[in-house]
Amino acid sequence: xxxxxxxxxxxxxxxxxxxxxxxxxxxxxxxxxxxxxxxxxxxxxxxxxxxxxxxxxxxxxxxxxxxxxxxxxxxxxxxxxxxxxxxxxxxxxxxxxxxxxxxxxxxxxxxxxxxxxxxxxxxxxxxxxxxxxxxxxxxxxxxxxxxxxxxxxxxxxxxxxxxxxxxxxxxxx
Amino acid sequence: xxxxxxxxxxxxxxxxxxxxxxxxxxxxxxxxxxxxxxxxxxxxxxxxxxxxxxxxxxxxxxxxxxxxxxxxxxxxxxxxxxxxxxxxxxxxxxxxxxxxxxxxxxxxxxxxxxxxxxxxxxxxxxxxxxxxxxxxxxxxxxxxxxxxxxxxxxxxxxxxxxxxxxxxxxxxx
Numbered sequence: 001x002x003x004x005x006x007x008x009x010x011x012x013x014x015x016x017x018x019x020x021x022x023x024x025x026x027x028x029x030x031x032x033x034x035x036x037x038x039x040x041x042x043x044x045x046x047x048x049x050x051x052x053x054x055x056x057x058x059x060x061x062x063x064x065x066x067x068x069x070x071x072x073x074x075x076x077x078x079x080x081x082x083x084x085x086x087x088x089x090x091x092x093x094x095x096x097x098x099x100x101x102x103x104x105x106x107x108x109x110x111x112x113x114x115x116x117x118x119x120x121x122x123x124x125x126x127x128x129x130x131x132x133x134x135x136x137x138x139x140x141x142x143x144x145x146x147x148x149x150x151x152x153x154x155x156x157x158x159x160x161x162x163x164x165x166x167x168x169x170x171x172x173x
Numbered sequence: 174x175x176x177x178x179x180x181x182x183x184x185x186x187x188x189x190x191x192x193x194x195x196x197x198x199x200x201x202x203x204x205x206x207x208x209x210x211x212x213x214x215x216x217x218x219x220x221x222x223x224x225x226x227x228x229x230x231x232x233x234x235x236x237x238x239x240x241x242x243x244x245x246x247x248x249x250x251x252x253x254x255x256x257x258x259x260x261x262x263x264x265x266x267x268x269x270x271x272x273x274x275x276x277x278x279x280x281x282x283x284x285x286x287x288x289x290x291x292x293x294x295x296x297x298x299x300x301x302x303x304x305x306x307x308x309x310x311x312x313x314x315x316x317x318x319x320x321x322x323x324x325x326x327x328x329x330x331x332x333x334x335x336x337x338x339x340x341x342x343x344x345x346x
Contacts, residue, residue: 025185029189032193033196036196036197036200040200044204044207059225059229059315060315060316063229063249063315063316063317064316066248066249066316066318067249067250067316067317067318067335067336068335070247070249070250070318070320070333071281071318071333071334071335072331072332072333072334080330080331081325081330081332083333113281114281114335117280117281117283118280118281118316118335
């Protein structure tokens with residue numbers, strides 16, 4: 001009697017242990033499934049996260065500066081109508097145009113008009129602000145700034161190739 | 174009894190492995206479906222990138238560039254006189270650039286209205302359109318210096334203005 005009682009108890013304990021190990025296995029499997037699902041969702045989120053298109057591209061700013069330097073102004077000297085690049089040098093040398101206007105004044109007004117027409121700035125516009133700086137022989141010849149500086153910006157620098165001249169333009173979006 | 178237990182264990186392991194494999198196969202199919210559903214968008218993106226690259230280098234191609242006609246070799250300089258002649262012979266370039274249309278629009282000095290350039294009104298106009306098709310797709314643009322020869326005070330002079338070259342593509346169907 002005692003032996004059979006013990007045997008029954010032993011069977012009971014074995015059954016309980018079996019159920020527990022079965023439960024443990026199921027829990028383990030479920031944890032693996034959940035982990036894999038979470039990792040999958042993270043990768044899915046990264047894959048579907050499309051990058052925002054930039055409003056101003058840096059090649060645009062670079063091309064703008066190159067085109068700007070070649071622009072023919074209405075400041076005439078004895079030979080020709082001066083380009084913006086030529087006018088920068090004239091401004092640095094304190095030259096005047098044939099019609100007695102100061103080269104720096106013509107340069108300032110020309111660049112201001114061009115930039116305001118091209119990079120229209122405003123709260124509702126894509127471009128929030130801009131900054132143009134022209135340096136020659138370590139000295140700042142001209143600086144134009146409008147609007148707000150933001151974290152997102154595209155800029156370019158162009159060497160004038162003469163007298164350490166350089167021109168910087170930054171557009172903020 | 175022991176054999177049956179071992180067989181049960183093997184069966185259990187086999188089922189678990191099958192379930193995991195099936196699960197990963199389903200994930201793989203799901204990922205493939207998501208990836209290939211964006212195929213058209215990727216193709217359009219590639220076309221846009223091509224348009225952008227073309228817009229940046231078109232100004233320096235022989236059909237558009239100023240070469241040395243305006244002094245030293247200029248970068249991003251488009252010869253307006255050359256482009257007007259190209260417009261007349263554009264049919265010979267059918268399929269050459271694989272684009273819907275190429276336009277050059279003068280930005281500064283700005284004209285009140287948009288005036289399409291013809292031989293009758295050139296250069297008192299601001300839009301050179303190489304093909305007269307309607308732009309139904311997307312476009313990429315870049316700044317260029319639009320230069321031409323002009324007669325000022327009886328003397329032939331170079332005149333360079335600020336413009337944008339716009340390359341238009343048809344959207345993929």
